Amino acid sequence: AQKVTQAQTEISVVEKEDVTLDCVYETRDTTYYLFWYKQPPSGELVFLIRRNSFDEQNEISGRYSWNFQKSTSSFNFTITASQVVDSAVYFCALKRAQAGTALIFGKGTTLSVSS
Amino acid sequence: DVKVTQSSRYLVKRTGEKxxxxxxxDMDHENMFWYRQDPGLGLRLIYFSYDVKMKEKGDxxxxxxxxxxxxERFSLILESASTxxxxxxxxxxxxxxxxRETQYFGPGTRLLVL
Known part of the structure; x- marks a missing residue:
């Protein structure tokens, strides 16, 4: 069975704080994909990153970084020096390798950044 | 840029309406999906389609x-809307x-059934 767990329902930070959003997944597949999406108040899911199961290299994009560890089945997302515009719901998702299969989402973490 | 559009951002319907x-x-994608999102439940897959006239049930x-x-078009139909x-x-x-693994989303439709 495939499952994604985002244990943090809500996180509140003050601007410029660093914050890490946790994601733990379950799968028996050897090849799979992991994603992070951002959903601002407007509602649209914005794609942030895709990580392949065979590539454990961490990634940094500006203030965003992702830590993928297969040993602990985790794919955590860190925002450095958070800003008010980072306030959103963040979803972690898992996908099997077969084409056309759907994403399996975690329940999301609501991040509130205050000034 | 990938563009996915949905016909309405907000919709209010009455119980029993279709x-x-x-x-x-607009990206000539083969696969299309419909999800619903509810507080505390995250996103759940309703149906998806991997080709014209093909469909698969979701969760x-x-x-x-x-x-x-x-x-280019994938319609979701509520035969008799319920609250x-x-x-x-x-x-x-x-x-x-x-x-081929990344899914791109539209802006969403908030549906209220009265």
Missing amino acids: VFLECVQ IPEGYSVSREKK NQTSMYLCASSSDSGD
Whole structure:
């Protein structure tokens, strides 16, 4: 069975704080994909990153970084020096390798950044 | 840029009405998906389609049907809307080539059934 767990329902930070959003997944597949999406108040899911199961290299994009560890089945997302515009719901998702299969989402973490 | 559009951002319908939610993508994607999003439950897959006229049930297909007559358009149909179908509906598409794993989402339709 495939499952994604985002244990943090809500996180509140003050601007410029660093914050890490946790994601733990379950799968028996050897090849799979992991994603992070951002959903601002407007509602649209914005794609942030895709990580392949065979590539454990961490990634940094500006203030965003992702830590993928297969040993602990985790794919955590860190925002450095958070800003008010980072306030959103963040979803972690898992996908099997077969084409056309759907994403399996975690329940999301609501991040509130205050000034 | 990938563009997925949905026919309405907000919709109010009455119980028992037939409701059509339309989704159009302009990237020639083979796969299209319908999800619903509810507080505390995250996103759940209703139906998806991997080709014209093809459809597969997702996790929660009851009370819904879909139609895909053209590659770019995927419609979600509520045959007889009920109050428990009040939700946010999100459409997504993905390709079978290139970056075939990433799904791109539309802006969503917030449906209220009274």
